[in-house]
Amino acid sequence: MSKSKLQHYLTHIIKPYAYRIELFRLSNPFIDLSLLLLPIMKNLTQLTTLILNNIESNYIEQIVNHLSSLPVLSSLIIISINTIKNHKNIYYKIFRLPILKYCQLLIELLQCPKSLPVATNEFSTIEHLIINHEISIDQLPILLSYVPQLRRLSIGNLKKPKINRTERDSISLNYLTNISLKLHNVNFDDFEILVTNYFRQIQVLTIAIQYIGFYDNSTQYLNADRWEQ
Template sequence: FLHSNLPTKINVSEISISKLEYYSTHIIEPCTHRIKSFRLSNPCIDPCLLLFPITKYLTQLTTLILNKIEANHIEPIVNRLSYLPVLSSLTIISINKLVDRNNIYYKLFRLSKLKYCQISIESLQCPKSLLDSTNEFSTIEYLVINNEISIDQLITILSHVPQLRRLSIGNLTKSKYNRKEEDEINLNHLTNVSLKLERIFFDEFENLMVNYFRQVQVLSIETQ
């Protein structure tokens, strides 16, 4: 295993704290340059302590899954994702509320190779202005947001993902702000949309369908 040149998948989910140091030193660190997939689903393990020492050596990492992590670890990790040159699939699921609401979306959407992004971060907010420039776009093609997000926040996000093909929203709520005019958004590749709606007025939902999802071929809707 240690002397192989084959791509490696790391799953730290089932490892006990007592064995973590040995596993990190003797299994993870010697093969960092071959790790293609890294999964952590243990809330007792500090992902920063595990990932920070090896981040710049994860040159082949394409998939990162951080499940059941403390929300206070999210921003420090996101700040270092730009060191992963081929990261194309990212999943972040927290177990509690995010206190510092800095622009996480902004940092995720600037990752140049990202194609799949799934997030569930309670209390995460999207600012009115997501990226520095209206001409700055994300490469994301499949977006899953399972934390609460309002319609106006979703529209802001949609304006920066022109390559989007599939969209899934786990808790879509009514707009927080009144939009004075509709944005010009081209989502020509978007064909599949799944929405779970909560406390949304019909005229808002109709506007979303007509102005942003008119080209969608498969639409799934649930109400809460």
């Protein structure tokens, strides 16, 4: 779509009816979101679902900064086609959305900031969380501390710990029953600690295991005695 056609579409079709839009989906990486989406976000007062698929990462921070202007947003999907350079406070801003229930993210190089503390008095309403970019197993509990209402969790690239954390965070996930994890070079000892500390109440657990190189501990996933413990 040419820039002139896009501007005509925005001016005569989207803008006049922005207040009536309940679902907004973009999946064209060549669309200029600074023209199509950002100028009208404050007018999307009935928007409940926002799906941004295959978007340029340089738009992500601007979009996240405007999400608070969507008063009834309950479902959010952001899938980036490239790595993000500036990712300060993205998780925190998403977790602060007041009625968000479903959140799916694939933003390469989006890390849990070192400055992000375990949540103590600010919590998210998210019930279904999907993170398909890389996250280390020691960072996961920090993010989970913000989502006490979580019922379903899927992690598409869970990595081995970057630091050794011996303390157990005070996190209650009383509603979490369904978990899907893709483990990359995570030994069974670290996986066992994660499950024992945070996932005792789950009903369905699905795991996929990938190792690059040889790890003596990898065969422990096949050890029935370890699972019975």
